[in-house]
Structure formats: C-alpha cells, structure tokens
Amino acid sequence: MRQRSWRFCLLLFSLCFVLLGRTQTPSGGELHFCLHGEPKTFNPILVDDEASENVRYLTGGVLIRVNRQTQTLEPSLAESWKVSNDGRKITFHLRKSLQFSDGTPFTSEDVAYTMRLLMDPQTHSATGDAFRSGEGSVNVQTPSADVAVVTFPAPLAGLERLFDQVAILSAKSPKKEMSVLGPYYVSEYKAGSYILLRRNPNYWKRDAQGNRLPYIETVRLDIQRNRDIELMRFRRGELQLINRLDAEQFDRLQKDNAAAARNAGVGLDAEEMWFNQVPSSPLSDYKKKWFQTADFRRALSMSINRADLARIVYFGYATPAYGPVSPSNHFWFNSSLTVPKYDPQGALALLARAGFHFDNGTLKDSAGNRVEFTLITNSGNTAREKMATMIQQDLAQIGVNLKLVMLDFPSLIERITRTFDYDACLLGLVNTDLDPNGQMTVWLSSGEDHQWNPNQKSPATPWEAEIDQLMREQAALANEQLRKAKFDRVQQIVAEQQPFIYLVNKNALSAVSADVTGAAPVALNPQAFWNIDTLRLGAAGQLGANK
C-alpha cells in the first residue's frame, strides 16, 4: 500500500512537472518602455498618430505582415493569399480555429466587417484612404468561414502591403476593438501615465518548439514626452527599450554603454528644405523667379555641405541624402542616381548660367537684386536649428544672405499650407510606408503635401506633369518591376529639378537593455520592437516584474 502511494506521488509530481513545463513561458516578466505621446485611439481603424500606431502594432492581428527586417511579406492571420491578374481582387485563405483575445472565434466575417468599417466614408480612416483606388465601393465576399475575397473598384498597386496596416476587428465580440488578435491586449490604461499590455492567451503564433508566443508576459508603456528623462530612466534600468533615439543622446549612450546603443543603419526618415514656388504667394516677383529656376535650386543644393551636416549635427549617425527614397528602402531606392558633390565653385558657375553674378562677396540677380531670403523651421528642434545655421554659413560662401526664423509649429504650418508667406522651409519627412503609393499626396501636383506648390489644378511645369503621369501609371500596374522603372524615373526627375533639397537620412537609433534578448532593431517602424513576440527578458527583467 505504501509503495503504491509512493508511486502515485511520483506520477503526480512528474505530471505536474510536464504540465508546468508546457504551460510556462520561457521568459515571462514585464518589458518596460515609453510612448512619446498619448495615443489618440485604441481603435486600429482610426489610427493616425505614432503612439496609437505602436499600440496597434503590439495588439493588432493582421492578415499579411511586412517583415521589418527582410522587407518581404509574410503570412499572418491569412495562411495564403492571391491577387487577381487585374490587381482588383485579393483572396485570403485564413488560418482555422483562431480566437480573439476574449475567446471569440475568428472567421472571414470579421475580415468583411473590418473592411466595411475601414472603407466607410463616415469612419474617416487614414488607413482606409490608402485603399481608395477609384470610384465605387469595395466588395467583400465570404464564401466560407476561412476564405475572404476583397474586390476593389480599380486596380491597386502594392495591394498586399497595405494589409500590414489593417488590424482585424471582431464582428461579434462585446469588447469591440479591445478584443484583438495580436500578441498583446490592452489590460489597463491610465490617461497621461501608462498603458499595460498583457499577453494574449489566444495569440496564434508559436515558436519552433511549439511554445505559444509572445514570451514576455506584460508590456508596460509609459507615456513620456521628455526624451532626456526617458534616457535617464533607461540608464537607471527602469526601461528596457528606447525607440528613435536622437543622435546626440545615442552618441552619449554609445560612450557610456556601447552594448545598449543599437544603430540599425540609415533609416527611412529624411530632412529636407524647399523653396516656395506657389504662384499666388505674397512674395516679390523676383524671388518667385529665383525659386522657380531649376539652376538656382541646383546651385544652392550643390553649395550645402551635407557631409558636415551628418557629421556635426548628427554625430555621424546620418547619411547625406540626395533623393526622395532612402537607401534603406531596398526595393524602391534608385541606386543609379548621380550623387552630386559639394561644390561651391560649381554652384557659382551654375548661377552665372542662370543670370546671377557674384560681386564682392554678394550674389545678385540680373536685375541687381541681392540674393537673400528667409529659411523657416520649427522652433525647439535643435537638430534643425543647427542644420539651418550651418546652411546659412554654406550659402554665405556663394554670397547668399540667408536669414533664419524659428516659428512655433502652428504658425509654421499656417504659413506653408494657407498663407504661403515664406521663402524657404526646412522640415523632416517621416516615412512609414516603403511603397511609393504612400507618397502620392507628395508627388501629385494636386496633392496637399506637394509642399513647394500644393493643390495645383493642373501641373505648373512640364516635369510636374510627367511626375503626375508616372505616379498614376505606376499605381495602376500590378507588375512590381514595371512600377519600379516608373518610380525610378520619378526619382531622377526629382534629383534633376530639386523641388525638395534633401539633406540627410537619419540613422535608425535605439537603445536595448542587456535584459532583453532577441532584439534586432531595424530601420522600419517600430524599430526596436518589431519582433515583440519573440523578445525575451533575462533574470533582471523578471525581477523587475516581480517588484
């Protein structure tokens, strides 16, 4: 009897051990990092700010995911998909037996519900706008619980990539958008303070050993706008990740703790300046003439020492930029573009060709007007202020008198979008989409982000007409190589005409604590935690969670 009881205990103990081994995650703990603003919404359809986008990435389940490292498409909630030859229809074959975080089953009805909501004009979804290919409505058919067919009124280039931004909502869950298919769900939220994300027990993904992902039990996102405080807390060990570090902070971290400073190389974001070419602007006629002269723009571009900007302002963590696409966008970057040199003498020769003359250290146009203009940028951005000051000295070498004005952001936006009462502007472009379709409003002459001369009724110049045509053509093509050829030509025109004078592409810089394993920051957003479901925490992270 005693022997049987002993054997029973041993069996029970072994069973418990096996069960614990299977259910216990290999990491657990709490990952702690910051959002740099308050998320405006938790509804993934309505996201249009960076903080909400980060929450959507961490919580939302998508049909197709762009792998941030390889920049290729990977199956996610959809096991497979097929785009029709005419580029109007996409058929998804969904994974079976999946559930939302609250246990509601996932079916093709949820895809249909999400797409209907996304395309509803009343929703005003920025994500939905990318899917508007032409007049007419988007039709979603659900022939079975695991097949969804989405048909668009007109062909949509790069259609599959757009689904990376579409987090599927549940049509039936009483929790509505808080019921999710991503690795985490929102467990607590204190406005202005923090968001606590908890591991989704129904997340579909498993690792090679069959363990359910994600490994980390909770993610605490503190809302912290002050980047210096964020870095200080990281140094104290209170945070384990920092995304989008600025170059100066990164440089200091690199000196203190080289292992934590992660440089993912050149990023997608660019800093650029442009001249006001709006014909109806209140500028004097001679200034309008300067700014509309391609040789003037090219000459000024040639006289800016971009290498110095990258070295001094960004401590070497930036690359001189000459075109609209960053080299980190592997597929769309046009590597055949000629890289112009910093050449003040060449710039003066170009200006002479355009009727300007350099006299006694001063540049004058053919009518004798001294070349001087004002460059505006937003106040409080130290890097931009430094760049503007360096450009001021560079342009002084060719006799241009550049005045700098820092404006608060609302005043600046008022000037560049409504009154057009400015000469030149220096700002940055944040690129989240690899595909050129994401920049349609920048390149089409009718676009509101066509900053040098927005909202044109018809293209003001032949080269803008050509860009319009190329952008529309590429957007209607399904063949990626043909699209690439057309967009290469757009990049070439932009490099020749210099409507935007690109200055630098900033590196993607982040900080990762030694507690975190598996982190491999990349250039694409969200840089440091793109692989959140496979990140693990070491002993220190678990200790932090227990505390």
Place this chain on the structure above:
Amino acid sequence: MSGPRLLRVVCYSVLSAVFAAGLFAEVITHYSYASQFREVPNAAPSAMHLLGTDSLGRDLFTRVVYGTRVSLLLAPAAALLATAIAGILGGIAGLRGGWTERTILAFADLSLALPLLFVLVALRALLPLDVSPILSVIATFLTLGLLGWPSSLRVVWAAARRLRESDHFLFATALGYSKTRLLLRQVIPNLRPILFALFWISIPLFVLTEATLSMLGLGVMEPLPSWGNLLRGCEDFSAMAANPWRLVPLFVLIVTVICFQYILPTSGESA
C-alpha cells in the same frame, strides 16, 4: 569701508567689467561670433579657443562676449521702457484717483492676466520674416518692454496714492503749488527710489525672459548670440558634465543678476 558698501563696490566693478566686455567685444576677441570651425566642434578650452567651441565649432568666448552686448544693452533699454510706462500710468492713476485710476488699474489687471509668454510667441509669429537678426532682437526686447510694465505699475500706483494722501503733499497743494512744481518737487523726488528699484529689478527679469524665449527657439535669431540662446547649450545636463565650460554663460548670467540685486539701495538708504 563697511561690508555692504564694499560688496556694492565689487558688484559695480563686476557689472562695469561685464558691460565693458560687451561694448568692446571687437577688441577683446578677433573671431566672428558666426564663424564655424567645423573641424573642432565641442572642443575643450585651449589657447585658440579660450572657452572651447560650441556644437557647431563656434568660439564660445566670442559668443559669450557678443551675447553680453546683446543682452546687457537691450535688457536695460527694455527695463527703462517698462519702468517709464509703469511710472507714467501708475503715477497718473495714484495721483488723480477716480475713474482714471479705475480704468488704468483695470487695464493693468487685464494685462497681468494675459500669459506673457504666449503673447510674446504670438507677437513674434506676426513679425515679418525678412527682418534682420538685429531688428528681430530689438523687436523682441521692445515687445518685452511694452508688455512688462503691469506688475511695476501696481507698485508705483500704491506709492503715488500714499503720496497723494500724505500731509506734506496736502500742505503743498494747499499752498497753491502749480502742477509742474508739484511734479518736480513732490512727485518725482518721492517716486524716484521706487522707479529706480523697479528699473534694476526689471533688467535681470528681461534677460531671463529673453533666455526663456530663446530656450523655446523664439528669442534672438541665429547666428546672433545672446545669453538666452547661449543657455540653450546647457539644456542637457548630462552633456554639461562632459563639457563643463559650456556653463560659462550661465555663470555670467547668475553673477550679473546677483550684482544687479546687490547694487540696489537698501530700505534704510531709500528712506
């Protein structure tokens, strides 16, 4: 020489030295405040660059000296303007009383209720963009002077009112003094210590307000230096630990503000 008197002499000497440095900047340094020595950004102090260089490689000593000129010449001008406005309006309100007093005080209270910084930001945004840095800095200090009077006005008003109700003022009035004589013999001599004190107090206040505006990127425009935009180099404390010489503008500002406070007459001396 007594302790306070000696201290005041020292403060006067320090202020004179600082003012002289600003006035004779071209003699003291041969660099231009805008020249960028791009090969040596953030350099440590050396024989070439006495206080090192800033993040763009500009000679920090040169920028401190020229910044002193901008801040210490224009801040007193703004203080003079604000004190003059406060003196005139406060004096009229205190001496005349009645609806004039009520109107001026209501206007001053309304102006006090306005958030000064936001008004400055809005006014700065309304300035034409193509003004030169010199004009821009004059406009900034002029705005400070035009907006900085309400708090001083209340002090002057209270003093003028006390004066109106004083026996010697009543006696002078009863003797049939003309208004000009009253102003010259009674009002100005009695209000002068207060106006003097308000003027000296306003100078560091305007220097600090310009510094705040510059911290927001809205003060004196680059490349012109001022104490305000030089203090922007001290924004990041951890960077300061590596480059402590960057604290020199802050040190000069603190010393100057302290000196301004010590040269003010004490209450016993005023009386």
